[in-house]
Amino acid sequence: MNVFTRALCVMGLALGGLGTAHAGITINGTRVVYPADQREVSLSMVNDGTEARLIQAWVDAGDASERAESSKAPFLITPPMARVDPHKGQTLRIMYTGAAEPQDRETVFWLNILEIPPKPKAGAEGADNYMQLAVRSRMKLFYRPKGLPGTPDAAADQLSWRIVQQGNGYVAECTNNTAYNISFSDLTFKGAKQESSVTKGGMCPAKGTGTLPVTGTPDASNQLVVTVINDFGGFNEHEASYTR
Missing domain, CATH: 2.60.40.10 (Immunoglobulins)
Incomplete structure (x- = not known):
């Protein structure tokens, strides 16, 4: 994207x-x-x-x-x-x-x-x-900065997620305890139809929190599919558990 x-x-x-x-x-x-x-x-x-x-x-x-x-x-x-x-x-x-x-x-x-x-x-x-x-x-x-622990790719799997209903939809609250800013192209609930995914983008800041829109509807798996943008502008797909 x-x-x-x-x-x-x-x-x-x-x-x-x-x-x-x-x-x-x-x-x-x-x-x-x-x-x-x-x-x-x-x-x-x-x-x-x-x-x-x-x-x-x-x-x-x-x-x-x-x-x-x-x-x-x-x-x-x-x-x-x-x-x-x-x-x-x-x-x-x-x-x-x-x-x-x-x-x-x-x-x-x-x-x-x-x-x-x-x-x-x-x-x-x-x-x-x-x-x-x-x-x-x-x-x-x-x-x-030089000598930051871990790697940007690994940092994406260390985020904590919580889902909150907002109006007729949902947002994902992320907590990032790593040293890296994690950028996303989109977030969807696992099992949501691919065509329902809307690329909106966003970022979870290093050692901070963020709120990002998520498409689809939660299911029993309590899993998100997050598409992370790497250092080269490419896309890496990750799955992540969330709480409510």
Whole structure:
């Protein structure tokens, strides 16, 4: 599942017979893991469009309204802004600046990539009446201290679950005593029809608790099927018992 939050920001608007600029940048990843013992990590992307794109990149600490110029997250990105020509690539270098973060668990930040398309060329069809859209992709960046016990994959089986009825449906309350943030694409009750599964996503934070939507109806097995998103953006299915 593509877990990016994609926000559309209207950059320019003229009335009558509007044409629209479309996204062209493909990012090679859905999350970034930053091991604390690394000097930097990189993220690559390619412009699959037919026109050049301008990109701007920054990291925030969880406030989606925070922009590059006001970010207080302890990361530096090079280049912070770049032009990516058609069918060419660009690699971002992400460097941790050394601010104090908890060393007994992962900390979650967010990497933002804003893609700004070009204005139509003068004289081109629709050049006088167009809507220019900037596409913002937002993905999790996990700062992972050195020497954390266990592994992210094993951590998913160490969560505790409780099911609570909420209105006509149910939510799953998770307790995570591990050092790793566990991300999910979806949760279903075991035995629920596959087509009833609705991908909503969510995360159980390291050494914390979370509440996630779950589809289907509880049965006598008291089992959940949880689909975990791993470090590489792949999906691992786990079964877990729950209480009520």
